[in-house]
Amino acid sequence: MLSQRQLALILIAPGLLLVAALFLYPLGFSLISAFTKPDGSLTLDWFAKAYELYSTDIVFTVVIVLASCGLTALAAIVIAGTLTLGENPWIVGTLKALYRWPLFIPFIVAAQCMRTFLAKNGLMNNTFVSLGLMEPLSAVSYLDWRGIIATFVWKQTPFVALLLAGALASIDRATLEAGRNLGASRVRVLVELALPQVMPTLLVALVLSFVTMLSVLSVPMMVAGSQPTMLTVDMAFRINSYGDYATANALGVITYLISAGAAILYLKRGLSKEAAP
Amino acid sequence: MPTELQHGPQSGAAIAVRDLHVAYGGTRVLHGVSLDFTPGSFTALLGSSGCGKTTLLRSLSGFVPVESGSIIVGGKDVASLPPEKRGMAMVFQSYALWPHMTVLQNIGYGLKLRGATKAEIAAKVAAMLEFLGLAGYENRKVTALSGGQRQRVALGRALAIDPGILLLDEPLSNLDAKIRMTMRHEIRAIQQRLGLTAVHVTHDREEAMTMADRLVIMQAGRIAQVGTPEEVYDRPATAFVANFMGAENVLPLRVERSEQGARLSAGEATASLANGVSSALPSGEAVAYFRDDVARLDASDATSTGDLIVPGLIAARAYPGGVYRYRVEAAGRQITVDDANRHELGTKIGLRIPLQRLHIFPASEAGTIAA
Helix, strand or coil: CCCHHHHHHHHHHHHHHHHHHHHHHHHHHHHHHHHECCCCCECCHHHHHHHHHHHHHHHHHHHHHHHHHHHHHHHHHHHHHHHHHCCCHHHHHHHHHHCCHHHHCCHHHHHHHHHHHHCCCCHHHHHHHHCCCCCHHHCCCCCCHHHHHHHHHHHHHHHHHHHHHHHHHHCCHHHHHHHHHHCCCHHHHHHHHHHHHHHHHHHHHHHHHHHHHHCCCHHHHHHCCCCCCCHHHHHHHHHHHHCCHHHHHHHHHHHHHHHHHHHHHHHHHHHHHHHCC | CCCCCCCCCCCCCCEEEEEEEEEECCEEEEEEEEEEECCCCEEEEECCCCCCHHHHHHHHHCCCCCCEEEEEECCEECCCCCHHHCCEEEECCCCCCCCCCEHHHHHHHHHHHCCCCHHHHHHHHHHHHHHCCCCCCCCCEHHHCCHHHHHHHHHHHHHCCCCCEEEEECCCCCCCHHHHHHHHHHHHHHHHHHCCEEEEEECCHHHHHHHCCEEEEEECCEEEEEECHHHHHHCCCCHHHHHHCCCCEEEEEEEEECCCEEEEEECCEEEEEEHHHHCCCCCEEEEEEECCCCCEEECCCCCCCCCEEEEEEEEEEEEEECEEEEEEEECCEEEEEEECCCCCCCCEEEEEECHHHCEEEEHHHHHHHHC
């Protein structure tokens, strides 16, 4: 007769095996490969090489992702705030119906759309020209770092806004009414009374967005030129062009450390809040 | 509670509500309410759930859009102004304190919005806390306070901006019974000391009667009666008000008027009223409402002496303290009667009902109570 404990182990075994084979093994293998020479001895050579070749791209990646997170937060706050405190039923209704759409569009499709939208003779510039707002000659392409940020913000804003609007809807509405009753405008109510109550949710949504943006390959590859570019493109390049798994893995470890940094910042904030009297 | 508050004496503002219509998504909630609130008065809006009392308060504060009608404060119609422009302070049922702020920040927020300096805010909040019996609580987190303390902070936050009008949206419902009693008196005392015009929404009859100097009974989006607690309690204008104010025993009657006065009959039982008293009575089928403590249990063959003696049977007995409470089957109805003496179940009795203490309305009107 099997004990409860053995039975439980048997039940979770298939799932555990899948995780081990498809996730833990490749992750461990990549980590080891980033720190070892072909002969098996430990080394930091791959990191030195990664730093030498791609230090600009590391900074570029961090700046792009941070800027995108900041703009995403801003856009999401505006949308979620309008949904929560908006008084015009038409604006709120239209926004509610529209804002989630980008959630269902894959990054690669979003990137393709941005190419046609932001190019030198793309939809945006053509519209400006036809409206007489811009001379055809002064049109410039936005298919560089600005294009990447635009795509990331467009794609991630609905996700952050969705979580934020949910959190805002669940706080006691009377706390917002109390603010207005005392004389605060809706913007002040949002910034000073509503947002501080949902800050943990906003941070979780932003940390998740940060990690997602860090791991997207299609957007920097399709929207921007080759230099400087994001670490995902560099990794793909090392593997596809040179079969250089070691350097690609070193870049992977660096990416992992950056995303771990975001998670640590979040955890630290959470802990200091709990420790407060 | 210390009586000193550092700022000067305030005076309440008058509010005039005229023909107010309010609807939620196509459903009309207020059907043309007109009401005056004199400066320094304490008015309780009373009614059962869904009668529109909260909607009336929220349309005063600006949280419910007004369909038509006006709300005049200080000679100005504020019905179209947003809540932040109305200068009325509100205390909410859920306290609605901001959990991310300290007591000081909560009470001082309205002052901060009005551009007060940090020192001014600190001084005023300290005086307010002293006034509310919470001296030294400035840096406490509001989440660490008890229910009664939270409601005091909420009251302090509303009073800190020196409002002329204080709106109270069931502020005592979340407190336990003992603290509720204390807070009733505190709120009333503060309102009188500061001379504020207070509008209090509640479904608790006793709370309304003990706190307010005027009751507004609402029924299905309309005002059923306005008056002092005594007027509304002793002279209800409609069957609904009588029933709502605790006259829950219902006795169908027949009123026959003659030149000498009126003759009232309930089944076999009859009694007469002299002309002067009976002039206001309806003629024909009527319904009488009376409270538990109005009728007495008497012998089934007792002499009338002007009272109505309705034969009945004791169906149940309980002892809530002080008096016995009986359920009596009489005239085909279940009637609750308080009596000092103990009687056995199944005893045949005569229910002695003094006619002067009955609230009698035409039978046609009694059907509207359920609304």
